[in-house]
Amino acid sequence: MIDRRDALKGVAAMFGANLFAPIGRALAQTAPAAAGAMEAPSAPVFAGPQRALVTALSERIIPTTDTPGAIAAGVPAYIEKLLADWALPGEKTPILAGLDALDARSRADFRVAAAQASPAQQDALLTLSMNDQVPGAGAKFFEALRQLVITGYYTSEIGITQERVYVPVPGRYDGAHPYAEVNRVYSG
Secondary structure: OHHHHHHHHHHHHHHHOOHHHHHHHHOOOOOOOOOOOOOOOOOOOOHHHHHHHHHHHHHHOOOOOOOOOOOOHHHHHHHHHHHHHHHHHHHHHHHHHHHHHHHHHHHHHOOOOOOHHHHHHHOOOOOHHOOOOOOOOOHHHHHHHHHHHHHHHHHHHHHHHHHHHEEOOOOOOOOOOHHHHHOOOEEO
């Protein structure tokens, strides 16, 4: 079974650069973790409302469809672990401030905490953030959160085996293989 560390090494090699600096520090750790197990963060990063908001927004970014979504893949716990154990304070602060800014915007616009807002309202908040229209939670915050969710999802067992087709040792190279027979992206 592939573990997140091996998957992250592959992602880093594939893109040629780290998308988020803590990922690079996580890759540099020498002691391997038990396969499929994620230790708890060394210290909690999120306050209760922030944790609920990260959970809700993760599911809005990669929702449950015919495959499990971000919550089922353990993405919120992955994000908290990464921020707790690998992010520098200067990398954590914008994420935490962005979550607080989105929550404040939700309370102002919808009179409800962002984590309890409807999916349509959460989508509207994410769109405002993406378009740099939320002070403190602009496009940089949105892109950082989005990259954390995507990396967490596609390095989880669910992302690798259910969203994609996991082939640990692919067969021979066939450059003319009909895509209609594949219909999904391979990982491995």
